[in-house]
Amino acid sequence: MGINLTNFLISKTKNKKMNDFQDLDHIDGLSISAVCANLYKDNRDDLVMFYFRDGANYASVYTQSKIISENIKWNLKQNSKKVFSLLVNARNANCFTGKQGFKSLEKIAESLSQKLSEKQKVDEESPKKIKPKEIIFGCTGTIGETFPEEKIKDKIDDLVKKISYTQNKYIWTKAALGMMTTDTQPKMAMEECEIGNTKVKIYGIAKGSGMIQPNMATTLAYIFTDADISNNLLKKLLKKNMSSTFNAITCDGDTSTNDMVSFFSTGKIRHSKIENINDKKIVEFDNALNKVLLNLAKRVVADGEGASKFITVNVHNCKTEKDANRIAFSVANSPLVKTAIAGEDPNWGRIIMAVGKAGIPIDLDKLSIKFGDLIIIQNGKISTNYNEDEVKNYMREENIEIKIDISCGSKNFTCYTMDLTKKYIEINADYRS
Amino acid sequence: MGINLTNFLISKTKNKKMNDFQDLDHIDGLSISAVCANLYKDNRDDLVMFYFRDGANYASVYTQSKIISENIKWNLKQNSKKVFSLLVNARNANCFTGKQGFKSLEKIAESLSQKLSEKQKVDEESPKKIKPKEIIFGCTGTIGETFPEEKIKDKIDDLVKKISYTQNKYIWTKAALGMMTTDTQPKMAMEECEIGNTKVKIYGIAKGSGMIQPNMATTLAYIFTDADISNNLLKKLLKKNMSSTFNAITCDGDTSTNDMVSFFSTGKIRHSKIENINDKKIVEFDNALNKVLLNLAKRVVADGEGASKFITVNVHNCKTEKDANRIAFSVANSPLVKTAIAGEDPNWGRIIMAVGKAGIPIDLDKLSIKFGDLIIIQNGKISTNYNEDEVKNYMREENIEIKIDISCGSKNFTCYTMDLTKKYIEINADYRS
Numbered sequence A, B: 001m002g003i004n005l006t007n008f009l010i011s012k013t014k015n016k017k018m019n020d021f022q023d024l025d026h027i028d029g030l031s032i033s034a035v036c037a038n039l040y041k042d043n044r045d046d047l048v049m050f051y052f053r054d055g056a057n058y059a060s061v062y063t064q065s066k067i068i069s070e071n072i073k074w075n076l077k078q079n080s081k082k083v084f085s086l087l088v089n090a091r092n093a094n095c096f097t098g099k100q101g102f103k104s105l106e107k108i109a110e111s112l113s114q115k116l117s118e119k120q121k122v123d124e125e126s127p128k129k130i131k132p133k134e135i136i137f138g139c140t141g142t143i144g145e146t147f148p149e150e151k152i153k154d155k156i157d158d159l160v161k162k163i164s165y166t167q168n169k170y171i172w173t174k175a176a177l178g179m180m181t182t183d184t185q186p187k188m189a190m191e192e193c194e195i196g197n198t199k200v201k202i203y204g205i206a207k208g209s210g211m212i213q214p215n216m217a218t219t220l221a222y223i224f225t226d227a228d229i230s231n232n233l234l235k236k237l238l239k240k241n242m243s244s245t246f247n248a249i250t251c252d253g254d255t256s257t258n259d260m261v262s263f264f265s266t267g268k269i270r271h272s273k274i275e276n277i278n279d280k281k282i283v284e285f286d287n288a289l290n291k292v293l294l295n296l297a298k299r300v301v302a303d304g305e306g307a308s309k310f311i312t313v314n315v316h317n318c319k320t321e322k323d324a325n326r327i328a329f330s331v332a333n334s335p336l337v338k339t340a341i342a343g344e345d346p347n348w349g350r351i352i353m354a355v356g357k358a359g360i361p362i363d364l365d366k367l368s369i370k371f372g373d374l375i376i377i378q379n380g381k382i383s384t385n386y387n388e389d390e391v392k393n394y395m396r397e398e399n400i401e402i403k404i405d406i407s408c409g410s411k412n413f414t415c416y417t418m419d420l421t422k423k424y425i426e427i428n429a430d431y432r433s
Helices: A005-013 A070-077 A098-123 A149-153 A157-160 A169-178 A230-240 A280-302 A321-332 A336-341 A346-359 A388-395 A421-432 B005-013 B070-079 B100-123 B147-153 B156-161 B171-176 B231-242 B279-303 B323-332 B335-342 B348-357 B388-395 B422-431
Strands: A030-035 A046-063 A081-088 A135-139 A187-195 A197-208 A222-223 A260-265 A310-318 A369-372 A374-378 A397-407 A412-419 B030-035 B047-062 B083-088 B133-139 B186-194 B199-206 B220-225 B260-265 B309-316 B367-373 B375-378 B400-407 B411-418
Touching: A030 A157, A030 A169, A046 A070, A046 A098, A046 A157, A046 A222, A046 B199, A070 A098, A070 A135, A070 B411, A081 A098, A081 A260, A081 B348, A098 A135, A098 A149, A098 A310, A149 B231, A157 B156, A157 B199, A169 A187, A169 A197, A169 A336, A197 A280, A222 A280, A230 A260, A230 A280, A230 B231, A280 A412, A310 A321, A321 A336, A321 A412, A336 A346, A336 B422, A346 A369, A346 A374, A346 A397, A369 A388, A374 A388, A397 B083, A397 B309, A421 B335, A421 B348, A421 B367, A421 B422, B030 B156, B030 B171, B047 B070, B047 B100, B047 B156, B047 B220, B070 B100, B070 B133, B083 B100, B083 B220, B083 B260, B083 B375, B100 B133, B100 B147, B133 B260, B171 B186, B171 B199, B186 B279, B199 B279, B220 B279, B231 B260, B231 B279, B231 B335, B279 B309, B279 B411, B309 B323, B323 B335, B323 B348, B323 B400, B335 B348, B348 B367, B348 B375, B367 B388
Parallel strands: A081 A135, A222 A260, A310 A397, B083 B133, B220 B260, B309 B400
Antiparallel strands: A030 A046, A046 A081, A046 A260, A187 A197, A197 A222, A310 A412, A369 A374, A369 A397, B030 B047, B047 B083, B047 B260, B186 B199, B199 B220, B309 B411, B367 B375, B367 B400
16 A cells, blocks of 8 residues: 555656655754654554754644644644754544643653753753753644553653764654554655755655544654754745645545644754845745655655555646635545546546536636646547547556646646545554454 | 435334335326436436426526536526426436537427427317426436437437326336436435415425446436425525535535426415415425425435445534534545444544534534434543443444534534445446446
């Protein structure tokens, strides 16, 4: 399960860097520790600590759900200028755990901040006293189960002991594996770019494969840069790039209580100062960030539960981007479109249906639809070149691209999803039986 | 496939009349003919004519899709006070058929109106000249295929020859069967009630089982009464009763280009005149109409593709009915909720997820959830009486009721759906392969 993203990314981008897996190495100012806290029955890593010895600027975006997990409540409450640690656990979403879940985080943050302050005394020239509010949390897994406070607290010593000031691809992979729930593949991505004439890095890791864990899973994505970017600018860059990346993917249309994407800047690289979001020196960095986010987002879709095909839905030439977005998601979330693609059936009638139900006024005489480069509908009529065998052949590919041209404006939107297979039902219907 | 609605309806309503199948008999002023026009390869009825010898008042509601079929365009164009015939065909949705599809309807209406006018001359004391615009159409089946004008025209003589002025349960069943596409069961419902002290009938037939035909299927429902109700009042009654019936069901969240619910009044029964929608004499009729619509709507869900369970989602005590509606559909359309129920898994975490993603502010401390009469969540906490075995046992039933109490207002909404099974994928992914 989970399709081969390498083929997809290589064929789409012709970019060597996008190969599975990119080798993430060192980002100055960041340390990663991963341990097994026995949150699962099998002996796997399930607790990952990201530690910033000099603190990091940061910004986060969270789930739009009206029911949010206790760790997101915790994170929203903290308003310290810098964070010193992000602690991520798998297996338990810390959602619907009430006061117990929140208090557990308080106690863990207390203990961890104390141990990290002691570590500072040993390792740093000017040791800092780290406060509980300078720690944030990522949680993912089952909801409604007591949060395993003791098991996590018991591992804090171990996490702190494992702090190393040089990172390599092994520790990144260990961290990505430690965050996984029903994911079948760890998810990492990287870009290097310049600010002014100075090279900086943007590294990211993520987990997520649909809303599919016993009670639910989540998307968590953490992006790290050694550039020096203010909290305010991190927030703006993150928000700006979400709509075309993590907000452009859908596995099953369901939304988790725990979704969290965070962006950390260690500021270890000295480069020309960025004044604001309109500063031209940020353009390359902005593009690189988009690539990292999009790469991770695509990996989440490609690892979607039961996925046998990766689907790209391009909607072109709408009056507004919002219209294009609504049509794209109406197609990408339609069970009838997704099952047809699973069955390798070039069933354009269902695409028409899904375009229509999006609720955006359409001039049928201007509508065009392509599968890949094959024209199906042109100006509201079946193309004279339509060749069912050719299209059927295309449907056998692993990467399916649907291009819908509305021809009533100039705004576009692209979203990504996977097909809907029996395997999805099997995984989700049979999980606890 | 398709679950046994008898058990459901009997258990829910304790109403003998709701048994499968109710025996619909005669409605004065209506004649039904059904023939095989060879629209399918197998020799089945696929063309059904409803004929009103003295015309009928009528009102219709149509799909909200922005792409609509040619027959709906035709129907919307006609504004005659009475209709004399409704002609329904299966196999071809007459959608994305362009000018050919619309012109075909023109020609069929011309021919049918002429033959019916001839019939009037033979049978009626004061024969009427029926006009093409006094005929409306229902179409259901594949989209994007040439509309079979000739095949249908060839059968007009036959349809007119078969006109009988007395109807019985056999012709109703034949009509319901003739409208079916991937339905596995014909769908009929009836109620009798009084206006003033006069008995009147409300009969209905429908087709639909998800959006599932080769390219798509549709819901068609036609309601007939012998009461004398104005067009304006028919429209108001229909609109008023849609939200709790046909707009309260979902199979897969997809919407067809052809959905159509029409209400016809032959006016053959003399009863005290109904002045307007607030007239107290209409209350019983209004309730009976709701029962017929709800009965048919439930039959559509119960016959949903691959359905193994019938699911009722009750959302109670919201601030507005719209809020309750959004939460109910968020749960009913969630693939994760639907697969969990297919797997007989009391996975209340997914219900929480679906409630949260509806976007309505929720006070978690007030939230309660029941499966049937079993309390799962009470005031935001797992109930102290929660017994996993008991709940698992409940999940084995064929009719699952989810009750969600938001406790922040007084408005409710109930919707109906079915579970999501491997069979659904099989039917929809493998159809043309």
